[in-house]
Amino acid sequence: MNSKGEIKLTDSKEERKRRDLTAAENYHLWVACGGMCSFDGCKKRLIESTSGELTNVGIKAHIIGHAKNSARHEYMEKYGFTYETLEEVRNLMLMCYDHSKIIDDKKTRSQFPPDLLFAMKEKHENWVSSWSVDKKKSIALIHKRMGGPLFDIEYESPAPYILLDAVEYQTVFDDFSAEGWEEGKKSNEILHRKFIEKIKEKEAKVGEIFPLSPIPLLMHLGSLLTDTVSYSIYQFDREAGLWVSDSNEANKDIELSVSKDINNKKELAVLVSISGIVKMNSVQEVLTGEIDSICFDIDDPGLKRLIYRNDVIYVQSKIKDEIEKLLQQQDYDKIHLFYAGPAGLAIEIGRGVNPNIWSEVCLYYYNKRMTPNYQYALSI
Known part of the structure; x- marks a missing residue:
């Protein structure tokens, strides 16, 4: 009724x-x-x-x-x-x-x-x-704090994993003050906890990382990524609008040259030139005291020079090995890292920072319109 x-x-x-x-x-x-x-x-x-x-x-x-x-x-x-x-x-x-x-x-x-x-x-x-049967199940972590949000994930090649779920942080980062960078570190830590919880919840075997953010935040995020699962880290090809990882088209001719200026100083400057060139005079505008330095330079640097995983792992491994050889010989109070390179390599370099071997690593953010061009951002 x-x-x-x-x-x-x-x-x-x-x-x-x-x-x-x-x-x-x-x-x-x-x-x-x-x-x-x-x-x-x-x-x-x-x-x-x-x-x-x-x-x-x-x-x-x-x-x-x-x-x-x-x-x-x-x-x-x-x-x-x-x-x-x-x-x-x-x-x-x-x-x-x-x-x-x-x-x-x-x-x-x-x-x-x-x-x-x-x-x-x-x-x-x-x-x-x-x-x-042969494909592992994955959880995606999207860290995109530059430009607008990412609305979907388009791979260059067929999807390599069965993607079960994802976590993300896509709020544009525009506060370059000391407080802003600290907020960025806290946001990374919260996102990382959610990511690990999701991996455990879904029993995923792979973490797929999609990074497009200010370099210091990506290196810090990399330092949080332990070996709980294996990681597949992607680069964004802006021209194609696709995320890329492994490929048969990887650059076979990549060479990374290393030059050092070691005078037993208490601090070490690390200059990494991949997508562009980190100039020593720009570093000296920030670090006014006497320092040791080690420079890593790729031949013919450019935005698409280092995209695929094999190349990224080769460069990351060489950077890590060379720095750790120095750390065995020298007792540095601080390491100052100046970087011009792709997002995926920034994550991998962060992952390679071993707190039991490395001293405090100070990270710098580059902006051509600022003076000096490199500004201290955060430490890991």
Whole structure:
């Protein structure tokens, strides 16, 4: 009886509420589709950022619709479903928004009968199964504090891992005061804790790092990344608009030259010239006292000179080895690091800072419009 005293008849079946999927069912659905849209030929990654907030944008699309007038609902009994079983994963496909809309829209749903969608689901999940045996499950960490937010993750090559989830920090960093850099360090620590918690929660084997932020923050973040899991660190190719890591096109001719000026001083300046050239006179504007120095220079420095993982690891390893050889011979109070290079290498250099061997590492931020050009940012 309604508020007017009228008796209203309802279909008892229609009153039944959909049950929520269990955590295990949600996880199974995500892994079975590889975190990609199951619509034939799409394979869109289903981790995206909307308004700067990273989220799982996968839509759980029903093959046989639950509501009376929903797409393909009329086939419920023919395919052996009941209202209680329509929420089982065998009747669900994870899709991007566009394709979930297409298969359910009244104008287009007739093009997608149950047989077609069941076959599409089976084909996609079999394809995922064929390569997911050897593919590890990952959690993404997006650290983008320069420019606008990243809305999706587009790889140069096929996705190397099954991406389960992600954490992010995409607020633009624009406070270059001492307080601003301290805030940046605290934000890094909070983000890192969330990242590790997510890895443990999902039992992921890989952390995928997507960095595009001021260099001191990236080196500090790298110093937080322990060997809890293996990491795959990407570089952003601005021209292509893609994230890149491994490639057969890695530069085979990269050479890193090392020059030293060691006079048994108490502080060491490290100059790393990869994307551009760190000039000694710019360093001397900041460090006015007497110092030792070690310079790492790549031949023909440029923005795209060092992109792929093999090259990054080679350069990081040589920098780390050379500095640690010096640290065995000299007792420095401080190391001052001046860097012109890609974001991925900055993360790796930060990861290589061993607090049991290295003294305090002072990091500097470069801005051509400031005087001096290098300003102290933070220490690790």
